[in-house]
Amino acid sequence: MSERMALKNAIDLMHVPSQVRLFRSEPLPDGVLLLLRLAAGDEEAEQTAIDLTGRSSETVRCAATFFIEQILFAPGADSYRVLGADAQANAVELRRNVALLLKWLHPDVDHGGDRSVFVGRVTAAWNDLKTPERREVYNELYRSARGKTRSLRRGGSRRFAGGTPSYRRREEPIASNKTGGFLRRALSALFNRPQQ
Numbered sequence: 001m002s003e004r005m006a007l008k009n010a011i012d013l014m015h016v017p018s019q020v021r022l023f024r025s026e027p028l029p030d031g032v033l034l035l036l037r038l039a040a041g042d043e044e045a046e047q048t049a050i051d052l053t054g055r056s057s058e059t060v061r062c063a064a065t066f067f068i069e070q071i072l073f074a075p076g077a078d079s080y081r082v083l084g085a086d087a088q089a090n091a092v093e094l095r096r097n098v099a100l101l102l103k104w105l106h107p108d109v110d111h112g113g114d115r116s117v118f119v120g121r122v123t124a125a126w127n128d129l130k131t132p133e134r135r136e137v138y139n140e141l142y143r144s145a146r147g148k149t150r151s152l153r154r155g156g157s158r159r160f161a162g163g164t165p166s167y168r169r170r171e172e173p174i175a176s177n178k179t180g181g182f183l184r185r186a187l188s189a190l191f192n193r194p195q196q
Helices: 003-015 017-025 032-039 043-053 057-072 091-105 114-129 132-153 182-191
Strands: none
Touching: 003 017, 003 032, 003 043, 003 057, 017 057, 032 043, 032 057, 032 091, 043 057, 057 091, 091 114, 114 132
């Protein structure tokens, strides 16, 4: 059963949190949906997790939430990962994952309110991917930025100033250039290229 892999990883990570870097560097395992459902309080998912692992409901819920916080919401995670998906996910899957995450983050479920800091990450990721047009723009920007990062890692041209890659630096505010459209200004700010 594919659900078992993500649940096993979540439990392993909860017991050995020093492995978080390794898990962050790997693609998401199959079965993240079960973890999202567990976090959102789905009783059927909880029973499935208990049956798969023989662990208590508290253990499987804690493991699911720990995995989401540490792996999906890791600093630098792309919008697909924040939503517990990959680039092949369709719009229905992304929408379902957003709904589950927001249910988990809702103040009525999160009584302490500690997880509310993640709401912005989820809504920003959803805004990046919610329409085919936005998704296409996001995918192009992401591929472009990753290509530059790979080039730097392979010993390509090093364009660092002050320890920050040049495509992440903004020398001037985006709004200062009134000649280009929004997308052109955003791309320019992202890659720090002069606009023409």
